[in-house]
Amino acid sequence: MINKQRRELYGLHSPATDFAREQGLAGADWYLCDIPRKQMKELMRRTDMPAIRDTILWIGLAVGFATAGVLLWGTWWAVPCFIAYGVLYGSASDSRWHETGHGTAFKTRWMNEAVYQLASFCMMRNPTPWRYQHTLHHTDTLIVGIDPEVLAMRPARLVAIAANLFGLLDVPGGLFQMLVHARGRLTEAEKDWVPVGERPKAYRTARIWVAIYATTIGVAVVTQSWIPIVLIGGPRAYGAFMHILYALTQHAGMGENVLDHRLNTRTVLMGPVNRFLYWNMNYHLEHHMFAAVPYHKLPALHEAIKNDIPAPYPSMWAALKDVFRTLWRQRSDQTYCLKRELPPTATPYHGPVDGLLPDTASPR
């Protein structure tokens, strides 16, 4: 099978979609580490303060770097200011979008919703369809033909991933979707998962965004300055690289069509700066297994289940090395995937280990 044909299996109406459903892989029961209910309740407990602190810091730093960048405009000193601003806007917003989309970051619902709307805008992801899309990723993580959020297929589109380090595909895609939504329509894929009653919200949001971007471009034209675009919209491109690198550590190169997150999701130890930017999503295995645990409790959750999961990668660099080595090998060998060793204390892997695909998907 040629690479193009194999990648087509990841489409949401492909032979792999029907196959996964026939094999009971869709909406299946996944392995969960055993945690006493009392401990789980404590881990799931919500509070506002960590996310309020982190949000003040996030917005405060963004405003600070943006202000410094504008004041230093025309000098090389503006460059590091805008790189920092761009990462806070175009990368840190991804994890804010993610956590508040789950509704777990804050205890207070309107706070979750407010940050979700802001982060969705920064990431150019319409909050309504993306919320539903992400539930599919959680229900059927890396189930080929069903999960709509597979970043690295087999073989991975490495050029596309590299281009998205600077939003070269995601930004045009996000703008295109925004215009589709603003016209009162959804993309074909979104029609599958956005309930009819929710669609007007998507259209309304898109129209507000179009007005904001039009105003931004208008101000740039009138003032003959790039600054408005560097501040609004632009960071989704020039500041996106960290969120792509973080995202690659989540699932890339790991088992497909499995029912055990220990086979398809990584935990990576990171330092305080990356954990702030990424809002602890480096504990991604823990997050997928227990999505109701807020980001600030994920380190405690990791401690609770560490004897039942593979050892975490010691650093982001170690994880990325493994990812790139695997993605490179999968260019020619799509049967290969990373399978992490479980500690002796762990329950053996649950269900298929990898590669259960229609016959047509078998590599030649």
Place this chain on the structure above:
Amino acid sequence: MTMWVRACATEDVDEDDVIAVLIDGKFYAIYQSEDQEFYASDGNCTHGRAPLCDGLVMDGVIECPKHNGRFDYRTGKALSAPVIEDLRTYQTKVEDDGVYIQLDG
């Protein structure tokens, strides 16, 4: 026609918590609120069918453990995406240290 069926003992459910009970092959969720009232609903989320007994109970709300959709477990009303379909709830009563739920006969 309805009938009262014993679901569990009152002591089986902690305050501000939920358990699952199996009655005639179907799962139900039994809740005890912070003010020691008991409530009952279907056992699975109306969105992704995840078992609600693994979810988070807080302030009269049950949050699905899988996708974080929320319901008012006292009325069954769906409160936040991705859930849009209300949860079916059942009348409850406490007798002789047992929690009973009212089911169709």
